[in-house]
Amino acid sequence: MSERIGVGVVGLGFIGPFHIDAVRRLGYAEVVAVCGSSEAKGRQAAERLAVARGYGDWRALVDDPEVQVVHVCTPNDTHYPIARAALLAGKHVVCEKPLAMDSRQSAELVALARERGRVNAVAFTYLGYPLVKEARAMVARGDLGEVQLVHGGYLQDWLLFPTDYNWRVEAELSGASRAIADIGTHWFTLVEYVTGLRVRRVMARLKTFLPTRQRPRGGALAFQRVEGVETEEVPVTTEDCGMLWLELANGALATGLISQVSAGRKCMLNIEVNGSQGSVFWNQEQPDQCWIGRRDRPNQILFRDPNRLAPTARWAARLPIGHPEGWPDALRACFEPAYRQIREGAPMAGTDYPDFSVGHRAMRFVEAVLQSHAEERWVVLAD
Numbered sequence: 001m002s003e004r005i006g007v008g009v010v011g012l013g014f015i016g017p018f019h020i021d022a023v024r025r026l027g028y029a030e031v032v033a034v035c036g037s038s039e040a041k042g043r044q045a046a047e048r049l050a051v052a053r054g055y056g057d058w059r060a061l062v063d064d065p066e067v068q069v070v071h072v073c074t075p076n077d078t079h080y081p082i083a084r085a086a087l088l089a090g091k092h093v094v095c096e097k098p099l100a101m102d103s104r105q106s107a108e109l110v111a112l113a114r115e116r117g118r119v120n121a122v123a124f125t126y127l128g129y130p131l132v133k134e135a136r137a138m139v140a141r142g143d144l145g146e147v148q149l150v151h152g153g154y155l156q157d158w159l160l161f162p163t164d165y166n167w168r169v170e171a172e173l174s175g176a177s178r179a180i181a182d183i184g185t186h187w188f189t190l191v192e193y194v195t196g197l198r199v200r201r202v203m204a205r206l207k208t209f210l211p212t213r214q215r216p217r218g219g220a221l222a223f224q225r226v227e228g229v230e231t232e233e234v235p236v237t238t239e240d241c242g243m244l245w246l247e248l249a250n251g252a253l254a255t256g257l258i259s260q261v262s263a264g265r266k267c268m269l270n271i272e273v274n275g276s277q278g279s280v281f282w283n284q285e286q287p288d289q290c291w292i293g294r295r296d297r298p299n300q301i302l303f304r305d306p307n308r309l310a311p312t313a314r315w316a317a318r319l320p321i322g323h324p325e326g327w328p329d330a331l332r333a334c335f336e337p338a339y340r341q342i343r344e345g346a347p348m349a350g351t352d353y354p355d356f357s358v359g360h361r362a363m364r365f366v367e368a369v370l371q372s373h374a375e376e377r378w379v380v381l382a383d
């Protein structure tokens with residue numbers, strides 16, 4: 001119990017360092033190894049981050065006997081092989097989303113994790129926010145009545161210009177879908193999480209406004225603006241944005257707009273639920289408050305005051321009201337219950353985390369969206 005949990009993080013681009021930070025803030029886990037895209041990069045990162053070992057080959061990190069948990073923070077095409085190898089080596093796994101390149105791979109990972117009895121989580125960061133958990137508790141308690149309508153979406157602008165580039169633009173590395181797989185899955189999981197309802201079927205229309213982009217030599221990180229370097233024009237097949245219609249298990253209707261090309265919108269993930277008795281609205285860019293809408297009494301703004309949150313939300317908040325929390329806190333809270341399960345051998349009461357089955361469901365969603373767009377029809381979301 002008092003022993004530290006040894007952690008290895010594969011992938012040191014945009015997101016890997018945030019996983020390292022979040023793991024360190026748990027207090028009882030230690031990052032003992034990192035892996036970069038080459039031996040030199042792995043070693044340099046280990047030195048910079050004061051981590052004992054730096055590798056250039058993820059297989060070496062997976063084989064490291066001190067690594068008990070492997071974090072997969074690499075481009076999408078390598079999620080499956082790394083997560084699979086880690087599970088086979090008896091490690092617990094925290095994987096970035098999307099969990100795999102397709103639902104055949106993600107189904108295999110779900111089955112393997114279950115068979116090996118290893119803790120498995122997918123970094124659907126936004127499910128870690130206390131007020132997202134509070135919104136879920138409000139719906140579950142019946143505070144809003146029957147869920148009738150859900151709307152919102154996820155808007156960004158970091159891929160608006162032809163000179164904006166990242167590996168996510170390349171289908172071989174990223175998968176057949178880009179905006180939907182990268183950020184649409186966040187909105188989809190948020191809808192199912194907050195409402196507690198499964199999506200029954202999907203109708204989608206996708207659009208690629210930029211059929212070619214300028215690829216900079218040496219690449220660019222997500223959100224990074226690279227200037228003054230040589231570029232080459234490359235074709236792009238994945239979508240910049242998409243509009244979604246969803247029908248939920250109880251017949252409720254949902255509509256969402258997903259875009260990486262909406263000027264001025266940076267990380268605007270939001271959801272509004274309209275129930276038969278009330279509404280709730282939450283926006284990731286102001287995560288410490290949510291709006292509660294009423295027809296028969298005044299509307300309210302609920303702040304992230306741990307003293308006022310449901311027990312299923314309170315544990316995720318660390319700071320008192322008035323002390324802003326944000327994205328790094330949500331990432332920590334997203335996988336903290338998985339770590340508690342590793343540490344204590346059982347899930348912590350009243351908490352939850354997105355496991356591989358949630359990642360698999362999101363893969364099914366991505367495939368349903370692609371199919372709906374291609375065939376111009378509603379597609380039932382398989383389990």
Ligand code: SOE
Pocket residue numbers: 014125156182183222267
């Ligand atoms: C880029 O669109 C990105 O970094 C996503 O990959 C993350 O999942 C999202 O949280 C922020 O934006």
